[in-house]
Amino acid sequence: MGISRRSALKAMASVTATSAVSAISARPAAAAEAPADAVGMLYDTTLCIGCKACVVACADANDRERDTAWSEGKWQAPVDLNQHTRNIIKLYVDGPTRSFVKQQCMHCIDPACVNACMLGSLQKREFGIVTYEASLCTGCRYCQMACPYNIPKFEWTKAFNPKISKCELCNHRLAEGKEPACCEVCPREAVIYGTRADLLAEAHRRLEAHPDRYVPKVYGEFDAGGTQVLYLSHVPFEQIGLPDIGPRSVPETQRSLQHGIYQWFAAPVALYGVLAAVMLRHRAKQGNETAGNADGGQP
């Protein structure tokens, strides 16, 4: 007995089903390791005074247009990250509880945006910095759909040559031996630059020295598989816009599913063979039964 249509359907169903199951029952993936040379930033809500010097410095360093929309052209006052603004200070208020929070790219260890990008326009390069290369970007914006922190922004106002805009940890400045502009300019050292390992050690030192001051956790140590920008906070992290994603990296579910299906491209090739074989069989049978039938199965 050769290949039946039943086996073809089975093969088709199994292509998605088996891998769906394998993804669901997958062992928790081994946590992705930060690159050995990973650098990053540590931001501490208890030190930030909301002066926004970092916002201005960032726009300067990255040659961004001033976002003066909110102030109607008078001064730079972005209300959110956008095509002009790669770094922002926001204020969280809940009764007497207040906290500033800085937002920029988290430079994830396993970034969803990099996973999404068709031609690798977004890539994790030296020091684990997530960088953007416009010449390979089609402007599809899947990175925006993917990022759990809502970081990549698109230049909506440009009809020609719009790009994705996001914090690249001032990698052009790092190449000159300088720090990221936001860290360099911060008068309170609320945000500091360093290797991820050093920053983690510093964060834990602060947590131990002042357990009363902080929520007992370094955000980004394990969250979303770990990030290279780390946070210490005196208010719950979810309230200052850092979602509780859990320790599994964001792309893990999709990637294990997709690689389950397309490992070595074997399943699609096998399915193709089965489908063709079934049709050839039908055709041979039909040929025997109705020899000379002019309509040999053309659509």
Added chain:
Amino acid sequence: MSAHADVRHAPGPVGGAFFTPGVKIVAVVAGIGALAIVYRLAFGLGAATNLNDGYPWGLWIAFDVVTGTALACGGYAMALLVYILNKGQYHPLVRPALLTSAFGYTIAGVSVVLDVGRYWLLWKVPLYFWHWNLNSVLLEVALCIMAYTMVLWIELSPAFFERGVTAETPWIRRVSERGLPFMKKALVWVIALGLLLPTMHQSSLGSLLLLAGPRLHELWNTPLLPLLFLVSCVGMGYAAVVMEGALASSVLKRRPEREMLAGLGQAILPVLGLYLVLRLGDLVWRGQLGALFAFDLYSVLSLIEIGLFIAAPLMLATERQRADMGNLFRAAMVLVLGGALYRFDVYLVAFNPGAHWSYFPSVGETLVTAGLVSLEVLGYVMIVKYFPILTGRAPEARAPILART
């Protein structure tokens, strides 16, 4: 088994004038759409659309691409039935299904070109293979859809060659005369590709949103997304063929292939059964029944969506219901609505970038979509009038009723 060799079911050009009043109206909508496209290209996405950094994907992706290609799965669903399940009697429905599929995918491609911000670099996606990010599901979807659009037109090419052999221009005749036998030999391999590619990318259109997992509502956030998208697109494919068959026969004044369309109504049933088992089973298994009956926006939309998927098979349950063309058409429409709502739910409702973001399609976006759909209708009418696609001759030329073979 010789049903498709029956003269009654041989495809032929519909003929007649192209610019009927109906076609003129559709052409006007297409023209307005063209102006909206010019506006988008001249002034950019920010000016022409309501897309924003919270909702970077909107109507063009959710409708034109994700829903549009699912509706264009008629060719895929019919090929499954005819070539894999070997139901040769449905053969006459394959060509019209392939034609709508080819247009559906082509239109989706045009929408992608308009939707991406840097369309002049799209050529790099298939050609820069050394830059391919093999983790990117979107890359797979893009390559698959590009390939499948070509496959669809190749699958249709015998219809053009059949007409071409009678052409007056010698080179068209020559190409057609050589093309026909070649296609006959190659067809199995092309059709197999035409079955493989939609299996891949229709499921991947579901996988795409898995990457937005942390921002996807629990009612839709499941690793079964690819399977749910795949199964529902087959059902939507049959429904689209039924609707198209009924509409084409009524608008173009042809006798509808009643028995075949009713048969498709039956073929839909196991597909929808499987879908419902997966969809509801998934909600039970993940413990989301509470969320399903919370009666907030998400719950109500899921309930409507699941309700449509339950209503369609109920409307098609008996042979009598399926024999009633009006009822069959309505059931197909219910299913199409259910499948479309499911896709809108996943791409626009379940996806939540944060409270301060909102999205509703702009006038420009809507005009472009309406224009592209109109263009599709125009292309369809033009091709069925001049090329052998449709079967079922005009009523006045009806052949004497033959005994059923």
